[in-house]
Amino acid sequence: MEPNNLSLGFYPTPCVPLMRLSKELGGPQIWMKRDDQTGLALGGNKTRKLEHLLHDALASNADTVITAGAQQSNHCRQTAAACAAVGLKCHLLLGGVEPASFNGNLLLDHLFGATIHFTGAERKGERIARIAEDLEKAGSRPYVIPYGGSNPIGASAFVHAAREVKSQLDELGLSIDRIIFPSSSGGTQAGLIAGARMHGLQSEIIGVAIDKEEAGDEPFAHHILAMANGTNRLFNKSDAFTLRDVVLRDEYTGGGYGVVGRLEREAISLTASLEGILLDPVYTGRAMGALIDIIRRGEIAKSEVVLFWHTGGTPALFPYASELVDSDSEFLGQRKGPRA
Ligand SMILES: *Cc1c(COP(=O)(O)O)cnc(C)c1O
Numbered sequence: 116m117e118p119n120n121l122s123l124g125f126y127p128t129p130c131v132p133l134m135r136l137s138k139e140l141g142g143p144q145i146w147m148k149r150d151d152q153t154g155l156a157l158g159g160n161k162t163r164k165l166e167h168l169l170h171d172a173l174a175s176n177a178d179t180v181i182t183a184g185a186q187q188s189n190h191c192r193q194t195a196a197a198c199a200a201v202g203l204k205c206h207l208l209l210g211g212v213e214p215a216s217f218n219g220n221l222l223l224d225h226l227f228g229a230t231i232h233f234t235g236a237e238r239k240g241e242r243i244a245r246i247a248e249d250l251e252k253a254g255s256r257p258y259v260i261p262y263g264g265s266n267p268i269g270a271s272a273f274v275h276a277a278r279e280v281k282s283q284l285d286e287l288g289l290s291i292d293r294i295i296f297p298s299s300s301g302g303t304q305a306g307l308i309a310g311a312r313m314h315g316l317q318s319e320i321i322g323v324a325i326d327k328e329e330a331g332d333e334p335f336a337h338h339i340l341a342m343a344n345g346t347n348r349l350f351n352k353s354d355a356f357t358l359r360d361v362v363l364r365d366e367y368t369g370g371g372y373g374v375v376g377r378l379e380r381e382a383i384s385l386t387a388s389l390e391g392i393l394l395d396p397v398y399t400g401r402a403m404g405a406l407i408d409i410i411r412r413g414e415i416a417k418s419e420v421v422l423f424w425h426t427g428g429t430p431a432l433f434p435y436a437s438e439l440v441d442s443d444s445e446f447l448g449q450r451k452g453p454r455a
Contacts, residue, residue, distance in 0.1 A: 121170040123197050124153035124162040130283045133423070135389040142410035143419040146291070147392070148280055151399075151427040156196030156223060159189045159427020160303050163276055164269035165197040168260050171268055172203065177258035181247055183208035183240030185373060186233075187397065187431045190263050190300075192220040195227035204255070205229040206246060210238025219434035238262075263300025267345035273306020274346060278314040280422070289420060291318045296424035297402035298322030298363065299372075301335065303426060305342035308360055313350065318422065323402040324365040326372045336361045367405040373397050375438040378404035383432075383439065395428025396435040402426075 129149040137145045153162035172180055180203050184191040191207045198205035207229045217225050224231060234242050240262040247257045284291060298304045304322040311320055328335055339361045344354045369376045379400035386394050386403055394400045406423060409415060432439065
């Protein structure tokens with residue numbers, strides 16, 4: 116695959132131990148890869164993908180980028196910022212209807228100068244082709260980035276991220292048994308699966324599914340598998356993966372995408388109050404909740420080392436304020452006041 120020379124973030128992102136959370140849970144040692152600190156517009160895993168996607172957009176002489184997501188999409192916010200940084204116009208297709216006031220990621224999309232289309236129940240880019248066609252007719256040269264920035268080009272960024280973390284771990288003299296993170300459009304997982312094998316990272320790669328699968332959808336694991344093999348081909352490696360390489364925990368989808376429950380609230384509260392680190396309500400809160408549950412069930416030996424990949428998303432904390440505070444007194448109260 117061609118070298119990528121578009122830089123939008125600051126790397127390597129830190130890799131840090133979560134000592135107080137590990138101690139509280141009495142389980143394995145937990146480390147965190149801080150991709151919430153990639154540096155572009157409040158950070159997140161999409162910065163990495165966008166370096167490759169916008170490189171491709173510029174190489175194909177596009178002047179406009181179109182992408183899609185939920186109303187509080189981190190991917191759309193990062194895309195809007197990245198387009199601003201390189202001088203591309205940006206059209207976002209966001210689920211839902213226009214709210215009375217803009218907050219969180221939506222506010223930031225607006226500040227970055229993106230053109231926003233509200234698309235109701237269609238938050239996964241169903242209308243992208245139509246809007247691309249309209250823009251073309253009006254004389255633009257649009258470049259379409261799929262929902263979540265997940266295709267082999269976007270996922271290839273996580274092949275490089277696997278190499279990045281491997282060299283950090285080598286420097287620390289640390290070997291990681293498992294890497295766990297939220298998985299939603301699948302590019303992060305596909306790239307890490309491909310990258311781990313290419314760079315000799317021996318960890319189990321575990322995605323925590325964020326979206327409920329709907330009847331008639333292609334099973335998410337199949338989608339990830341196809342993307343991992345497609346990513347491999349970009350690096351001139353032949354198909355190598357099978358479904359056994361796609362480890363997906365799909366029992367934590369709770370009330371569905373973007374619905375905050377007890378699992379997410381406790382994870383956000385524990386990580387904030389014990390580590391001073393913010394998770395997000397939609398993705399990392401759910402994935403950390405899953406990790407905490409898996410540890411409490413005793414599925415991971417105390418002697419193991421686990422890496423939680425913090426994929427970002429913290430700007431969405433603010434629009435979710437009422438779901439995080441009102442019903443949260445059970446967890447907030449627990450941690451009030453100084454602790455030994
Ligand atoms: C997009 C996103 C994810 C999921 O990554 P995929 O590559 O789409 O699976 C996880 N966490 C956050 C904060 C995200 O914005």
